[in-house]
């Protein structure tokens with residue numbers, strides 16, 4: 171939610187900042203802006219709309235050369251997405267420029283204090299207030315770092331602030347509270363970014379910051395202090411992916427590229443999980459065997475697609491470990507006063523590692539003495555940092571706003587967790603765990619097989635360009651797949667789409683069915699015959715009412731054909747692992763339908779990757 175870049179070095183700051191914004195644009199695309207420090211003055215440009223509007227404005231009216239600068243791409247919270255509300259914002263005398271991600275909760279009172287003192291604010295944002303306060307501090311003789319420390323003491327809420335001072339081109343200063351920020355460490359240059367993709371083109375060395383810290387970057391150094399001014403050290407790490415991972419690789423959309431990357435992402439997420447003697451081993455598992463043996467309840471918290479991964483995890487965890495599992499939307503969790511204690515394991519699933527709802531939920535869980543295990547794709551992000559243990563998913567950067575490979579690799583991590591717990595608790599024999607690991611290791615090949623049939627799914631999507639409503643049905647582990655298929659279609663094609671547990675249909679939703687309505691049906695594998703037969707009844711019920719049934723069925727299951735208007739074949743896999751293959755055609759369908767409808771697949775309207783406000 172909002173992308174932030176800061177640079178000081180020897181290169182043209184404008185180029186570095188704009189390139190960084192391009193890579194961060196998936197975080198928000200309501201407006202974009204830059205501020206450079208050039209010859210003792212600020213040079214700024216900002217525009218509503220996508221980054222391209224800003225680039226055009228700069229091409230029409232070039233900014234002066236400068237080697238220090240900041241930039242911002244916005245997902246609007248306070249104030250409409252127009253030019254005046256775009257960041258950066260400047261202080262009253264245009265000496266300080268500031269960009270911001272988050273929400274300053276006491277901004278109304280600070281604003282009226284400033285207005286009473288004669289300040290004229292140009293925007294409706296909470297950010298501009300911080301810019302004015304910061305400028306007051308530097309005007310009274312503080313350097314930008316001291317000024318930032320003074321200002322953060324007055325702010326309430328969650329924020330990342332990054333600022334420059336026109337009279338001090340040597341530094342860029344940032345503050346972080348409950349909102350993401352990482353430092354990129356270069357040679358003779360340093361960077362700030364909401365995530366590492368902002369500077370991956372220039373350096374793969376990064377520094378993770380803690381909460382409530384102020385960081386100052388100069389050409390030659392990085393210094394970090396806590397909000398109370400005491401020196402601090404961040405954790406330095408090497409980013410294990412490179413620029414090519416942040417490029418589209420010949421695909422029209424990042425999302426499409428990421429769908430096709432899934433076999434590799436799943437394989438990478440399974441790498442190195444077994445010891446030579448065949449035991450499962452999770453190296454970021456910092457919970458002892460005894461702590462895991464004490465677990466008598468698991469609560470999974472997550473949002474959106476990650477929540478659906480959690481729903482699948484429930485089936486696997488309960489089946490393999492016999493520990494009861496609840497799955498809860500992170501945004502609802504702490505408000506219901508959940509029953510937690512030291513023997514409850516809270517599993518927080520988050521691709522970005524920055525989702526504010528999930529972060530607040532894990533903080534609540536930890537205050538109740540529960541252990542928190544994060545499943546996360548982003549090294550250096552807040553959620554794993556604040557958790558007791560973490561399983562990283564190794565999907566590589568996910569840039570398309572709609573999650574795809576993030577989801578599949580979360581499923582893998584959930585299966586690994588379930589098997590690991592089963593191993594530690596002794597609820598499954600070693601050879602059973604071994605067998606499932608073998609089946610998981612086969613999954614990349616099965617996903618390849620589904621992807622190889624992409625053209626038929628694309629053709630199907632093109633036939634649905636005028637469709638206004640689509641339903642998705644599933645049972646058991648196929649139910650979350652149905653929900654995920656519907657979510658992908660809502661976010662990308664902007665059409666009405668709903669997922670249902672097939673058995674629930676007759677309790678109300680079947681009233682939605684009318685002639686020609688497309689209904690995707692995720693059919694459980696054969697062998698789970700009761701489940702599958704009940705699904706077949708559900709398919710017959712909607713078809714009898716005129717629905718067009720599009721059935722995702724495993725190969726060899728021909729009993730379904732009489733009731734299917736369209737059949738999409740899935741490889742034969744165990745029922746618990748079926749989501750790994752069943753969701754892929756639904757991703758392809760949504761991606762292609764949105765493309766033919768002329769939508770921006772990577773940056774759907776109103777959305778942003780990494781939702782850092784509650």
Ligand code: F6R
Pocket residue numbers: 473474475476477519520521522523524525528571572573574657661780781
């Ligand atoms: C949907 C999507 C979102 C995210 C949700 C949680 O395609 O991407 O629903 O899954 O915002 O995000 P993370 O996993 O980063 O916590």
